[in-house]
Amino acid sequence: MRFFLAILLGKLIIKLTRLLKIGGGSAAPGLYALNIEPDLVEKLSRKIPKNIVITGTNGKTTTARMIAHFAKQQDLKIIRNHTGSNLERGIASSLIHNSSFMIHDSKFDLGIWELDEAAFNTVAPKLKPDVIIFLNVFRDQMDRYGEVDNVVKKWCDTLKNLAKNTVVLVNGDDINTKKLQGFFGGKVKTFGVKDYKIIGESIQRLKEKEELDFEAENVKLNGLKGSNFSSIINHQSLIINLPLPGIYHIYDFIAAFAAGLNLGLNPEKMSLSIKTFSPAFGRMEKLDFGYIFLIKNPAGATQVFETIAPQLKPEDRLLVALNDNLADGTDVSWIWDAEFELLSRLPVRGPTALRLICSGKRAYDLAIRLKYAGFDPGTIQVEQDIKNALKQAKNGLKGSLFVLPTYTAMLELQDILAKSGIKKNYWEET
């Protein structure tokens, strides 16, 4: 009875939030339903034949989206938690939305679930996943997750108690995820990029002999257009053209690819279909006036800077938006660990200096970060209101506008763009 009540309430909230246009209903329905039936996720996910869980600091949404893309291309029906809502309530919401009261069999073939670093420990055991991906672990929102060592220690404890028939895929280039191998009784496989290693907060080139189970090699980066590389599967070399820029996206791909293979997907079809993949909202998104890249922690932000810095031209503009809401992390100290210095390679003074607009609730914190990164304070404009900042940044723009928002600043942007008809609401995206 509780079970049905929980679903009924959840469905009602979904209807209401959409009717009143107060959001996509990606968290609240699950939150309230879980209050009525705490085992909701366990009971609903049990009906789905295969489940896959993705965790780590950076790349969860993109990886989940890639697996979904591969699976759909091969005619599997998938269910997943959308829009980066990666706590238990997000998963419950998605399950409720797609559940029916009567049918006992699932209408889905595969559940794809991204879980944040902390939620993994409580939710993964409930989902009883067939495959788990550990992408990486970096410093992120220390006010919420605590220290990196702590995150890894809790993962180890969770893994010890998971069923041995689970396949665990770990990033073999990240020393922290690699050490999870020793804590799981079942099968563990490694993925990574040949001659690259994650050292501390950055990805670096490093020759080494170690073999990984799934590896991208002969990597060629093609600026903002993406990259190409090869991967040897069943003694056969596949060429992959990835339409997303930066080394970090290759990790997302190879993880998704490894998961697909474990689920029995066809490797040739996967490597071909990636060409038509479009990134998740705000993750390296191409718009008519430029690009949006989500920045949310030192490692992720530095990777974005590395990717865009060589592409910046004097006529381009940068709009960086820093919020300090709960979902962004309330501590903005992290901006001092992100290498904003990488962006100051172009002239930072004089008439050809790159124009900079700092926005968001902590726009002034950003402004001094950029000043200390080498930009002339005269070229730094502060406009806390994101809507106004975007308007000013686009006004008279001759080159491209690179927008770098934190999570909730990105949601604001999405909303602004949706209202002006440029983008769909994020919950309408598939």
Place this chain on the structure above:
Amino acid sequence: MKLVIGYLYGDLMNIYGDTGNIIALKKRAQWRGIEIEIKVKSLKSKIKKGEIDLFFFGGGQDQQQEVVASDLQSSGKGKIIKQEIERGVPLLSICGGYQLLGDYYKPHKGPKLPGIGLFPAYTLASYNRMIGNIVIETQFGKLVGFENHSGKTHLRKEALPFGMVLKGFGNNGEDKTEGCIYKNAIGCYMHGSLLPKNPKLADWLLKKALEVKYHKEIELEPLDDSLESQAHDSTIKKFS
């Protein structure tokens, strides 16, 4: 003029935003034509008397903190740091670094981690995490930062607090004190990063370092701090 900044255990103790303090010191010196050298002093390195003009000591993860606590004792670096502070060398320590410069840190389990006893204070582990923006009143005016600690530091009666809490928790969330100051050495719980948004404090550290090194009174050339002031004022307004 030239200053050497000693970044104590910079490879192990550099939790969120500590680097921002080093960047602020370096830039504010360079903008005035003062040369800066940064030396990371970690497990294998020695510190010679007179080698370092300004110390910085950041926060660390629990495991690192244990290693560093024992190295401070066994390598003799703790003793040298104390002697240098006695002759007026300035120091800024934050969070974990601050705790290790007190008498001791008592974790939930296991023995006390000894500190070097520079600050007359001790820290006890607690189960409530003190997280959030913090504003304090000090001799440098109001300062703003972000604290994130579960250790509660208690000052002994001869200790001088660095400031009084206007918003936030401070040393222990109970007595309204935040941090400790002894001679030109400061310990506190303020990340943020602290110095970029509080340039008066950054300049005081630079001034003291130069005065001790060059044995004369120093007036630092003023800088255009309009952006820093706006960041400082708007954050304080937002959180008090």
